Amino acid sequence: MSQPAKRRAKWFRRYQLSLVIVDLLAATAAVVASFAFRFGSVDDSAGGRFYLVLTALAPVAWVAAVSTNRGYEARFVGVGATEFQRIFQAFLQLTAVVAFTSFVTKADLARGFVLLALPLALLFTIIGRYGARKWLHRQRGSGRALSSVLVVGDASAIEDFTSMVRRDRYAGMRVVGACVPGELAIDEVTITTLNAIDVPILGDVDCIRAAVSISQADTVAVVSSGVLGPEKLRSISWQLEGTSTDLVVSPGLTEVAGPRLHIRPVAGLPLLHVEEPQFTGFRRVLKGAFDRSVAALALLLLSPLFLVLAVAVQVSSPGPALFRQVRVGRAGGTFLMLKFRSMYTDAEARLAGLRGHSHHGDGLLFKMRDDPRVTPVGRFLRKYSLDELPQLVNVVRGTMSLVGPRPPLPLEVARYEDHVHRRLLVKPGLTGLWQVSGRSDLSWEESVRLDLRYVENWSLAEDLLILWKTARAVIAGSGAY
Incomplete structure (x- = not known):
């Protein structure tokens, strides 16, 4: 070893x-x-x-x-x-x-x-x-308990893999070097790309064992097997025999979790079977029953808090306690989403003049740290997500889930790219991966990525984990404004 x-x-x-x-x-x-x-x-x-x-x-x-x-x-x-x-x-x-x-x-x-x-x-x-x-x-x-990974593939695939590993600091991997197909090892674009991300080229795919020894890697990750071909991939596995070095091969599918992936051997060829995401069936019924039961119980237990917050909103500024807004739900249907009002009543009229101050330059989302339209009480409500509590009514009604993608506005949906419409395959959520991964600090692209990951891989266990993380994020008051 x-x-x-x-x-x-x-x-x-x-x-x-x-x-x-x-x-x-x-x-x-x-x-x-x-x-x-x-x-x-x-x-x-x-x-x-x-x-x-x-x-x-x-x-x-x-x-x-x-x-x-x-x-x-x-x-x-x-x-x-x-x-x-x-x-x-x-x-x-x-x-x-x-x-x-x-x-x-x-x-x-x-x-x-x-x-x-x-x-x-x-x-x-x-x-x-x-x-x-x-x-x-x-x-x-803090840089401990990590696997040292030698990445094998072309420059773009290595760059994508490295950025994903570095973005998720809890994934437990650290890229320590790369091996590329022979002619690419001296390619100027490859060298420039990998130098830019500080990943040294340690040779081509015919010297994996030596590269593992030089880099002290304990895992070899093949991230573009299509470029290498089956013969090279088999050669890599032979080179690693007796070294106790793990060999992992990326199937090229992003944001698809393990429970949907299965190996199906056919005529000696291991085929990757990808199950369809489940949007109907018993698990969906169970999720709906869980959502409504928990939301109804929460409404009952939190009713005194609702009364206090409603009075605070109305006393702080003229206008109703509740804010109603049309949002897009499952399959593109619309519904009225409820929130405690956190802005002055002329907020929509003032929006056009503030567009240039958004922290999201693409215009699909408008988020501003010191939004002058937010009331003092509203700022407190937003920090701890208390303004979202009336959405429990939406969950009981069945237009939302406890966990799901962020509920979008019709104007946002009208500008969606084709793949982003997959967010609408499930009900929007009171919370979701976007809520526990940065909340308002997320970029539009990151928000979409997280929502699509949830849609593709949702499970009740994941929902419970997200609800637990949401409670921690809300108590800390991080990432919301």
């Missing part, structure tokens, strides 16, 4: 062990709490001893279930919602096993103990995993 691979393996083994400990502690806390709630104290009867043994073994069974569902594999931990999906799958699997075993053996398990222990184990594990992930992100943000 090469030295970089050893270093990478060492830090990941430590992180992997920490996840096992987190899961064991979470499951232990869950079963102990459930035991105390259900039985109160330990007795010396056979039944009491049985539940003590069960309490001792349950954390091990939980870790085994997580491991069976590949919850400790490097490719699933640290980024995205897939890690939490694996934990949820382990919860479902263990629940099914306990139910089946209890039925077959006719064991008289206390339902209160089981029904409390498993959901608590799931909850505590997710909280613990989230804490571990934040620690890993801090490590990666």
Whole structure:
């Protein structure tokens, strides 16, 4: 094993062990709490001893279930919602096993103990995993716990890959060099392009092993396999044999997540099967039910806050408490979106005179840090996104979701490029990837990219993760004006 691979393996083994400990502690806390709630104290009867043994073994069974569902594999931990999906799958699997075993053996398990222990184990594990992930992100943000990547391909593909990796500082990759097809290694445009992004050319694709040794890379990423051809790609894999260096190949698809990608071998050729994004079906029904239930509960719990904010808006400036605006929803249909009014009533009339001060030069979005049309109370509402709360009514009505793309104006949609219309395949959201990735600080292009990523790869696990991140972003009051 090469030295970089050893270093990478060492830090990941430590992180992997920490996840096992987190899961064991979470499951232990869950079963102990459930035991105390259900039985109160330990007795010396056979039944009491049985539940003590069960309490001792349950954390091990939980870790085994997580491991069976590949919850400790490097490719699933640290980024995205897939890690939490694996934990949820382990919860479902263990629940099914306990139910089946209890039925077959006719064991008289206390339902209160089981029904409390498993959901608590799931909850505590997710909280613990989230804490571990934040620690890993801090490590990666300071340049540690990274994979050193040697990129193989043409200059434009290497440039795109490098910019994406550097933009996502939590991805866990650091580009340390590049190899390009033979004739491109001395091409002036290639050299200029890679010099501009500070990526050294370490040779052509016939000297990958030497380039790995020079760059101390632990991963080789092939980002333009079509340029290389299958023979060269196979040669690269042979060169890396015995080095413990990972080989990853980009399929050329951007913003398409792993759950939609599957390898289908045909006549010895591995074909990448890309599943269609799901816009209908049971998962959509489940998402709609979840959205409306949570929104209705939130409206009930927040009704006193609504009253206080409505009074504050009306007292601060003349006009109604609520602002209604036509927005475009799913499939291009329009609806009236509700917000607490954060601007003076003549805001629309004053917009034309402020166009030149927008922080988005393309004109599709108008965002201004010190917008004079915003009232003092409105500035506070916007900082903490309190002006968005009435959109919970839109969610209950079914015109919006809790999580989805940003709800656009009809004028924006009229100027969309063809691919941007994919934002309208799903309901717009009260929050979304755009909300947890910079809010008003995002450029138009970045906002579109994030919305399309959500549309292509949405899942309930991702929705829950975005809702959690939204709460943190709102409390911090970052990126909104």
